Amino acid sequence: MTAAGDRHAWSRPEPEPVAPGVLRVPLPLPFDALRAVNVYVLSGPDGLTLVDGGWTLTTAREVLDAALAGSGAAVGDITRFLVTHMHRDHYTQAVALSRETGAEVALGAGERDSLELMATRPTPMGAQLAGLRVAGAAALADEVAGTIPPPSDEEMADYALPDRWLADGERIAVADRTLTALETPGHTRGHLVFEAEGTAGADAASERLLFAGDHVLPHITPSIGFEPDARPGALQRFLTSLARLRERPDRRLLPAHGPVAPSVHARIDELLDHHDARLTEIERRVVAGDATAAEVAAAMTWTRRESKLDDLEGFHRVLAVLETDAHLEVLAAQGRVVREQGDDGTARHTVGA
Known part of the structure; x- marks a missing residue:
């Protein structure tokens, strides 16, 4: 179990049973500030279903092998991956293990455009670099453009299309549970969460689970619209998705990054409050005369350290x-x-009449 006084205890490579037949396995992300990604292993008579697959890294594979061995299983027992979204720390190892084992990989249908765009080998982070120029941060775009290496052929192989596209509301039987896929666009346009009901004979309320991916995280606010086929409106989609989950029955939060938490609703309220406060703060900066997103961002502080x-x-x-x-x-x-895009492509903002 994670230690109450250690924010990062959850990321240690120590499997944790979180519900009957559900094992949380933190897989390391050695080059990433997130530290680890939680993969959830659901066991049943027909094999293992994994929610998310991790990043194709030797260390991640070793931790997964050890965790499965500790419960008397192996990767060959995996029959299916239910992946929340197409980011590499969730998707790529699922694809790699599928090639090895024949396990099915299922992904939200809304991720198709981004994966198909990936296959064309676009400029790395091309959508984000274009977004920086719209935001008035051309110098930052130029600074980071040359630092992003294109993916190798081996990496590209792990961005293959899934075996199955999942639709909103689709129900998947996993042992004696039923998981319902819900579209929650925002972090990516095709992001899914999976609602799980209790096992037969268990207390239904205590066993209501939400495999939340990166949509609801207990310690950080998820990045928005960071995907190859990024399009405007990602934050509004995210806020709408949060509101949709808030209207549904509360569940235990099983996030992709961070410890298990008792209430999805409680964290959603915090996220909505955070974004409401950010909207108010940013509006004040426009009133004060900051016109571009780059100018506003430079006037604000970031992270809990207020950097x-x-x-x-x-x-x-x-x-x-x-x-x-x-x-x-x-x-x-x-x-x-009022948002107006000038001849130079930069979006500038003024206060409405």
Whole structure:
């Protein structure tokens, strides 16, 4: 179990039973500030179903092998992967293991455009670099553009299309549970969460689970619209998806990054409050005269350390500027600011009449 006083105890490579027949396995992300990704192993008489697959890394495979062996199983017992979204730390190892074992890989239908775009070998982070220029951060775009290596042939193989596309509301039987796939666009356009009901004979309320992927995370706010086929409106889609889950029965939160938490609703309320406060803060910055997302982001503080934008590492500056622009899109849609894109392609904002 994770230690109450250690924010990162959840990421240690120690499998944790979280419900009958459900094992949380944190797989390491050695090059990533997130530290680990939780893969959930659901066991049944017909084999293992994994929610998410991890990143194709030797260390991740070793941890998964050890965790399965500890429960008397092996990767050959995996029959299916239910993947929440197409990011590499969730999808790529599922595809790699599918080639090895024949296990089915299922993914939300909304991820098709991004995966098909990946197959064309687009400019790495091309959509995000274009977004930075719209946000008035051309210099930052130029700075990071040359630092992103294109994926290798081996990496591209792990972005193959899934065996099955999942639709909103689709129900999947896993042992004596039923998982319902729900579209929750925002983090990516095709992101899914999986609602699970209790096992037969168990207390239904205590066994209601949500395999939340990156849609609801207990310690951080998910990045928005960071995908190959990024399109405007990601934050509004995310907020709408949060509201949709808030209207459904509460469940235990089984996130992709972070420890299991008792209430999805409680964390959604915190996320909605955070974004509402950010919208208000960003609107104030426009009133004060900051016109572009880059200018607004530079005037704000970031992370719980309240760091200035220039103090962040390059990739996190990219996320900060793009997140600011996403909030400005919402403010414009609400009529709280006016958004106009000039001849140079930069979006500038003023206060509405």
